[in-house]
Amino acid sequence: MENDAATTASGASATTQPVAATVSLHPDFLVGEIDRRLFGSFVEHLGRAVYTGIYEPTHTTADEHGFRRDVADLTKELGVSMVRYPGGNFVSNYVWEDAVGPVEDRKPFIDLAWRTIEPNTVGTDEFLQWAEREGIEPMMAVNLGTRGVAEAAALVEYCNGEAGSRWADLRIANGRAEPYNVKLWCLGNEMDGPWQIGHKDAHEYGKLAAEAGKAMQLVDTSIKLVVCGSSSMGMPTFGEWERTVLSYTYDIVDHISMHAYYEERNGDRASFLGSATGMDRFIDRVVASADAVGAERRSDKKITISFDEWNVWYLDTRFPGEKNLPIQRDAPRIIEDVYSALDAVVVGDLLITLLNHADRVPVAALAQLVNVIAPIMTEPGGDAWRQTTFHPFANTARLAQGSVLDLRVSSPTTTTKEHGEVPLVTAAATWDESGEHGTAGALSFFLVNRSAEPATVTVRTAGLDVSVDGGLELLADHVGMREGKEEAEKVGTVEREAPAVEGGTVTFTLAPESWSAWHGTAKRA
Secondary structure: OOOOOOOOOOOOOOOOOOEEEEEEEOOOOEEEEOOHHHHEEEOOOOOOOOEOOOEOOOOOOEOOOOEEHHHHHHHHHHOOOEEEEOOOHHHHHOOHHHHOOOHHHOOOEEEOOOOEEEOOOOOHHHHHHHHHHHOOEEEEEEOOOOOOHHHHHHHHHHHHOOOOOHHHHHHHHOOOOOOOOOOEEEEOOOOOOOOOOOOOOHHHHHHHHHHHHHHHHHHOOOOEEEEOOOOOOOOOOOOHHHHHHHHHHOOOOOEEEEEEEEOOOOOOHHHHHOHHHHHHHHHHHHHHHHHHHHHHOOOOOOOEEEEEEEEEOOHHHHOOOHHHOOOEOOOOOOOOOOOOHHHHHHHHHHHHHHHOOOOOOOEEEEOOOEOOOOOEEEOOOOOEEEOOOHHHHHHHHHHOOOEEEOOEEEOOEEEEOOOEEEEOEEEEEEEOOOOOEOOEEEEEEEEEEOOOOOEEEEEEEOOEEEEEEEEEEEEOOOOOOOOHHHHHOOOOOEEEOOOOEEOOEEEEEEOOOEEEEEEEEEEEO
16 A cells, blocks of 8 residues: 655654664563453434444445445444444433334434434444344443433343343334343443533432332343443542542443543644553553552442543544534544644554553453544445554554563653643554464564654563564654545555564554554563
8 A cells, every 4th residue: 555654754864863762671570461341432413423334225235235345345444343332422311212113113313412313223232233244242321311310221131131021022012032142331422511402410320320220130140231431531530539439439440431532732742742641641550540449448449441532533623613513414524633744643643542551451342433523434325444544553463463572662752831741652563372373473563753853662572582574654643634435545554674683672663653564473481
């Protein structure tokens, strides 16, 4: 694939002194195993995420159920393991019962979150059956904005109940005999946000989430629950929200949610490239808040994180705000951000941070999957294509196997306006000791050079015999949004030759402002 950023990534000359960083690793020092749900995504009834996104019955690739085969194929290539549904802000005004049963009997309604007429053509059954056909785990959200305990428990019964109860029998009457066995459930969405329909303070929400979760688990004891954390680290209630909500729900829930979006503001490229440092600190603070509640309760239980919304989103500069949207119908184009190569490098860096927290972040969802701030774009009746951000996600999902190694990275730093001191080089490494390479397991390195200069990264592989087979690199450039399929295809990964491994040391040379992934094998020395 062509990458026309190769000669324009930084403007640095070949004689510029490179940034030097070192990485040390050992096979006995691990962060934790990679949960495949870390490579999740998100489909909300927002804009064209559903209609003309995953679903378009008149499209030439549509299957017998009306879902676009071209989008499903790209979703598989992207490596998506799990999809969160149906929201997002949408869920807080959603009546799920109105979107099951015969489609011709379903009534449209005004979605207050995005001021759109929702036709209810796609609902719980359609989504869950699509996910099942595509081998994707569903992550369902319940409405705790305008609804409550009974409706949440009823949805679990509809999805997971056996024959002989009201809501399970309704599912059977609607044509689905077997339970869907949905295991992962969100207790609402962003309930700390004043923009949320049915917004609540921490005490109101914590009590409701505890009661809803209790009822849902009485329907199905096998389900796992995600309680709403703060919508961002910038919320005025951040920290106190986590403490209060978990004080009510700690013994009931398994995960607490995190949401974060990043964008380049006012041309501050250095801060934008340092976004993953902000994500790293956000995770550490939420973990500390959760563990503090556990310590106070003298509990051995560890609450883990569902980072179920994350991405680059130009919220401040491109989105007018939901209050400024006219009421629209027929899948309007809302929040269809077009991405640059720089955005893709940042997405790759955010994935490095998620990997390096694999012990406490088993679940994550790139928001969203199609059209809405998404790695996949479509045209109604036309093509589907990969945005620039598709490439780091797809290659990380493909190459990251086994466990994340606990690296020690020594890198020069720079000072940024938004994040303070940030390292110029970031790294993650994964190793599958039980891999399919004879006695050696798959080894991958993921590296980002945030500097406008080249970087050399010396990796010391104590305790491992390492072979590096090759690499892929994606370069940031100074070209803006890549609008449309033809422009987007000008940005992609380029293959890099494998560096030699000498005396247990391998040295990578990184282009300025670049993301790269390197693959090989390793066995214990």
